[in-house]
Amino acid sequence: MSEVVAEAALVEGKTQAGVRYRAKDKTPRSRRSKLRLRNTLLGWSFIAPNFIGFALLTLLPILALFYVSFTDWNAFGQANWIGLDxxxxxxxxxxxxxxxxxxxxxxxxxxxxxxxxxxxxxxxxxxxxxxxxxxxxxxxxxxxxxxxxxxxxxxxxxxxxxxxxxxxxxxxxxxxxxxxxxxxxxxxxxxxxxxxxxxxxxxxxxxxxxxxxxxxxxxxxxxxxxxxxxxxxxxxxxxxxxxxxxxxxxxxxxxxxxxxxxxxxxxxxxxxxxxxxxxxxxxxxxxxxxxxxxxxxxxxxxxxxxxxxxxxxxxxxxxxxxxx
Amino acid sequence: MTTLALDRPFKRPTTRRKVRSTLVRVLLYICLAAVAVFLLLPFFWMVVSSLKRDIDVFSVPIQWIPDAFRWEHYQEIWGVEPWKGSSMLDWLRNTLILSVVVTFLQVLTGSFAAYGFSRIRFPGRDVLFLGYIATIAVPWQAYMVPQFLLMSQAGLVDTLWSMIVLQAFGAFGVFLMKQFYETIPEELSESARIDGLSEYGIWARIMVPLTGPAIASLALLTFVNTWNDYLGPRIYLRSPENFTIQLGLQLFRSNPDVATRWDLLFTGSVLSVLPIAIIFLAGQKYFVEGIATSGMKS
CATH class of the missing domain: 1.10.3720.10 (MetI-like)
Known part of the structure; x- marks a missing residue:
């Protein structure tokens, strides 16, 4: 059922990016970039607990899949690159x-x-x-x-x-x-x-x-x-x-x-x-x-x-x- | 006047029409009954068989109501050891621990991350979220092998930890919670921000209390999924003392010494489904809400 989620989210992500609010900002550049840094750190602090687990257990395996499929990795742990074999x-x-x-x-x-x-x-x-x-x-x-x-x-x-x-x-x-x-x-x-x-x-x-x-x-x-x-x-x-x-x-x-x-x-x-x-x-x-x-x-x-x-x-x- | 002309002349329902509409109703109920039998008879049969004598499970003709209800199966089952030293009780305990811990972590990290994705603007946020979502579309079967290789490198195979880390950090929870957060007006958090509440404070004091039903949906879906998961435990858990109830039941089925005891096998099945049935009946509304908001399972 997971595709339901993916589909809905792809559509949603698009519209959201399109209407992103841009205020006319009169603050000096240095303050703005400071705020940006603060927001980035803050945002990541919220996401990190989930993201670390997600990156290690989902993202990494998905990327590894393609590498592993080009090797002869077996139960004994040896992995040699064998191309399309x-x-x-x-x-x-x-x-x-x-x-x-x-x-x-x-x-x-x-x-x-x-x-x-x-x-x-x-x-x-x-x-x-x-x-x-x-x-x-x-x-x-x-x-x-x-x-x-x-x-x-x-x-x-x-x-x-x-x-x-x-x-x-x-x-x-x-x-x-x-x-x-x-x-x-x-x-x-x-x-x-x-x-x-x-x-x-x-x-x-x-x-x-x-x-x-x-x-x-x-x-x-x-x-x-x-x-x-x-x-x-x-x-x-x-x-x-x-x-x-x-x-x-x-x-x-x-x-x-x-x-x-x-x-x-x-x-x-x-x-x-x-x-x-x-x-x-x-x-x-x-x-x-x-x-x-x-x-x-x-x-x-x-x-x-x-x-x-x-x-x-x-x-x-x-x-x-x-x-x- | 024109509207009146559109109205059809009032007609008393004739007896023939009355008969016809009753007939339609009866037919509908017959259809419903047939569907109900198809959907629920397997469950009914499961419960009934767990209360029969072993030899009556497959009696001809089928015994729909046993001559005597043998509740003692529900006592006997705890003493059965499909594997030396492990019984239903251990497996139910393992499954309960797993489901509670996973649900807690998933709800906590999911709602926390969802706050970051929906309330804080920072560069790269939308791309990151898209990455989260894209992985939901990848079938787990496709990356279960590399995932296993990573887990075995980390030495987590055959521990309950492997199941916890496997299921607690799903992208699904983040997505579901974000969907709910988007429905809460930005002004609420904005005014709290002006009053000097930190972002963590806003999450804890405003967002979490306001999204109670969403948390209930996510918690129930996660709990049920973890309880029912068969493939994950099948890959990662090797020793019977670490098994979940699903694996234990499967072991029961495949052990020739006890597999012929159909009555007990059905008793075990009932026990594995019962908690889910209770949760489902109690939290129906939240299940449907969670499904309406997105899909189920990952």
Whole structure:
């Protein structure tokens, strides 16, 4: 969700710099520069406690990422500059990279539309005065802040191929041979997608709900006077009115899906085989799980970073164009 | 007169229309019920299963209400050691310590830095802030490896310190607090300045008291994120006595001696979620406010 923050702040930073207040200053130059020095010291004294931690633990690692990806840094601590070798190996000799990329795209293609449809439907359903609506809004949001391990415990049990309640229901309604979910190659990814959608729909519902409340009531009244059916009202009033939210949510979901990680890690650990191996997990496997090839893993991280950057930039520029 | 002409002739709702609108309402409630089942049934099942006998967890047909509620699982769980010498109690204690310390540091340093960014003008400030924001857009997965290398150089791996420094200085807190500070009129701090209050005094006596709800939002979001974090602890914490509840639960799942005790596994899951559920229900308003102001998680 972090891109939300980045986006909003980039826009905000711009406007603020534009209208910066400049008083006609008649104080002598030396006093002004003294004041400036005082302000600089004062400003830094406020920022420093956070900045020191931030610089060491976020800024430095991000910059180091690019350096490390050009070295053969490994678990034994040796790091030699090897140029593009990591990337060459990744693109030509790593069968798992292609698999991970495909799996990540597969997850994205399923997860994004499903979550959008579910959260939009939920938002429309909850955007009315009915008894208990506030309860539902709260309830829908709860999966999003629930711990991922507990989520995995429950859903893996629900998906249990022999005794799980889901398959029991499927057998009850006449499907004799229900999917084996997380233990089968074909159904492991859809199972992860279902849980991902269940988890995130409440969050995106909140964003859609905020959008729905900006559509003027008069538009619906006018449409209904003209004899538009509910479906037509959705198609010609609601959907166009939600366009900014839809674009925003689509980008957020895409970025989120490209870097999907902890959900896969706790539910299937990339398996069975490589059926749910995603990009983030490949970084994990190469660095922490298997062999400690930190340099090589960093080159995969660079690829992930570039993918996310592209989507962030697309969003940034589209928003900028729309604001004009 | 013209307005009157626009009004539609008054019509009594006919019985057919009444029936139709009731039908729509019923349909809506059916939809809502279906959604509620999808969203909440997993939680319900989790709680119910923690109260069943082990062999009844996967009984056919599904037992929605157990014949007897076995609360004793909630006593038994403390004695179980998925790893020799470490139990749920240690992990819950670790997680609580971490969440409290991280939340305290994040709120303190975040609001302090936000004051510097929103109230004091100095050269390079806006560029610096932009730098802060830009890093929020970088996925953590991309720099977790270099971060680990730095931490291991510093000798922090497998200590709770690693988790504290990892989460306490997030750019997210700075951003959130700055957003709230911008809504407070500059005149307030200006008049305090004229009255001779120092900048630190303005922060402590004016800004902090005025931004109570914002601090609550940030504190709740940070607490929940730290409590739930799985990846950070998974990378940095190695010995079971340092584990958080999330890692402990995962250990429970993967230990063949105890993993077959589904009833206890569900009991552990409930215990790991319960504090979050209580906090969420108590502070709903602040969660939504925090999310409306920005995104969640970093």
């Amino acid at each position: 990591n990337f060459r190996r990744l693109f030509t000799k790593e069968p798992n990279f292609e698999i991970a990329l495909k799996n990540t795209l597969y997850y994205t293609v399923l997860h994004v539309p499903l979550t959008m449809a579910a959260s939009l439907g939920l938002a429309i359903l909850l955007n009315r005065k009915l008894k208990g609506v506030t309860f539902f809004r709260t309830a829908a949001f709860f999966p999003y802040i629930c711990s991922i391990v507990a989520v995995a415990v429950v859903w893996n049990a629900l998906f249990h191929p022999e005794y799980g309640p889901i398959n029991e229901v499927l057998r009850f309604i006449g499907i004799d041979d229900p999917p084996r979910w997380t233990v089968s190659k074909e159904w492991a990814m859809p199972a992860v997608v279902i849980v991902g959608t269940w988890r995130e729909m409440g969050y995106y519902m909140l964003l859609y709900l905020a959008g729905l409340q900006t559509i003027p009531r008069e538009q619906y009244e006018a449409a209904s006077l003209d004899g538009a059916s509910s479906w037509q009202q959705f198609l010609y009033v609601t959907w166009p009115g939600l366009r900014p939210q839809t674009f925003f949510i689509a980008v957020m979901l895409t970025i989120g899906s490209m870097k999907v990680f902890d959900l896969v890690l706790v539910m299937t650990d990339g398996g069975p085989g490589t059926a749910t191996l995603v990009l983030s997990q490949l970084i994990w496997n190469k660095s922490f799980k298997e062999t400690g090839q930190f340099g090589y893993a960093s080159s995969i991280a660079v690829v992930l970073f570039v993918i996310c950057l592209v989507f962030t930039l697309v969003q940034f520029f589209v928003n900028k164009r729309n604001q004009k």
